[in-house]
Amino acid sequence: MQAIQVTDKVYWVGAIDWNIRDFHGYSTNRGTTYNAYLILSDKPTLIDTVKKEFYPEMMARIASVIDPKKIEIIISNHSEMDHSGALPEAVAAIEPKEIYCSDMGLKDLSAQLHPKFPMKVVKTGDKIDIGGDTISFVEARMLHWPDSMFSYLEKENILFTNDVFGMHYATSRLFDDENEERLWLYEAEKYYANIVLPYSDIVLRFLDTVQKMGLSPKMIAPDHGFIWRKDPSKIVNLYAKWAAQAPKNKALVVYDTMWGSTQKMAQYIAEGLRLGGTEVKLLSMHSCHRSDVATELLDSSGLIIGSPVLNSGIFPSMADVLCYLKGLKKKHLVGGAFGSYGWNPGPVHALANTLTELGVEAAAPVVSSKFVPDDSVAQACKALGLAVSQKIAEKLK
Known part of the structure; x- marks a missing residue:
């Protein structure tokens, strides 16, 4: 299993679940991905992990780029088990110096995983120096869990958005411009309708907040589906449209x-x-x-x-x-x-x-x-x- 290069310093080290057909009551006819990202900085950093059973695949991809023991930081943007399930095993194997999550993330991870390792809480506006770059955090509560947050890699200008802006879509083609719009558009819409729709008012407020913060990432990297590199604004505009729930004659x-x-x-x-x-x-x-x-x-x-x-x-x-x-x-x-x-x-x-x-x-x-x-x-x-x-x-x- 090989990592896929995103930029000179960022690699995709996630897993592809080709065979899943039901995701807590939601039909996933095209499977899904569990995306995790490795940043090769002076302090190598892993953003999110994968579903527990895909831990070996993630670790193999990491090992294709770097000795996992060299990873110093792990960030958990979202505590749902398809992203945190492999966290205890990853921590045991990597032995990172620091693990970061949101305040609600700490509570949820503690209740789900009963971890024996310490975690540090971050909130909106907090930053960490990873050596050669900085990661800042933006809490995204109830998009779609209370613990959700974004991590922004400032110099690389990449926004890691956990479940937001993603879709259940298994693909070996990692980027938006490599995938056919006629296929992914329905899956993105389906994902919003079945997972994000109840939080549409929060979506609209959050998009306004992000705009006021002046964030304009060159890439959006969610935890499901592919990475938006050609035109990240496309999925942002679709979320704004879907969140507005404008009436249609249908x-x-x-x-x-x-x-x-x-x-x-x-x-x-x-x-x-x-x-x-x-x-x-x-x-x-x-x-x-x-x-x-x-x-x-x-x-x-x-x-x-x-x-x-x-x-x-x-x-x-x-x-x-x-x-x-x-x-x-x-x-x-x-x-x-x-x-x-x-x-x-x-x-x-x-x-x-x-x-x-x-x-x-x-x-x-x-x-x-x-x-x-x-x-x-x-x-x-x-x-x-x-x-x-x-x-x-x-x-x-």
Whole structure:
């Protein structure tokens, strides 16, 4: 395993996880990377480690450049286990003189790893001299954990951003200009939608803070995906766009079905949306993953949810996706609910409460169908779709 040179003094010494397909409930169809960085200064410095099982790969890459024992400093930008899991083994092998983390990082690392080694706390504005260059720190709390922070290598003008500006994307091509935009753009959007979206207000404030600090890095080096060297502003601008959650004339109809009745209703609703001039996507939870629904929702203004009744409750796949979406806290949504039942319509009508929990403004009452929808239900479904379309249009004015 060889390190990959980033600049004359900086090397990528991370690991590529080609085979991971689920990352705490998020489908990672293109795998991921765990990025760690080695700085060859007078005081050699390692920024972040990797997931525990990839420790040998990281150490082999380090050893291809330098004797690991010569590393004097380790910096932990983020305590999540895919970046700190290998930290205890790395510390035992390297025996660094200093280990740095944020205040919350110290608390989280202590609770997760129960370390027997000392760590030093840094905060925004603190700097350390690594011999020949300086690293300054910027806390990025709740992007996306309380402990998150950035490390800025001043002379090299590289910003190490832990999970921020990254994506779950396994690639042997380390830089943005080596990867096809048509592939990575969806993965970057998916990453934001599923991980960063709940903290969008913090993102906007943080981007403003960084701008006021005058930081304009020539490279942004996150802990997942590739390094932004050709145009770091591209991902920064995308974050600003996604964080703003600007309304778009697009709606999702998310549903599942048992015997096809709820699916028929979904199709009628989609027709109403189309007639109203709204782009619509039907997402059946029989074939879609919850994280793909979240990705589609990122640039949507409408969310209409539908479920059949099973055992006096909504369908399990719908309970799953709705629980997931609730945590992501998407703003500026209008929508509605629908479903079919056999003898107990209560769970369908309870979807109105679910809309409220999701922060969705209902454009029309819940539409329900006893067994197979008839013509009157079909018309009510089209009217629901049209009402949501009209409400979106009002918001876009």
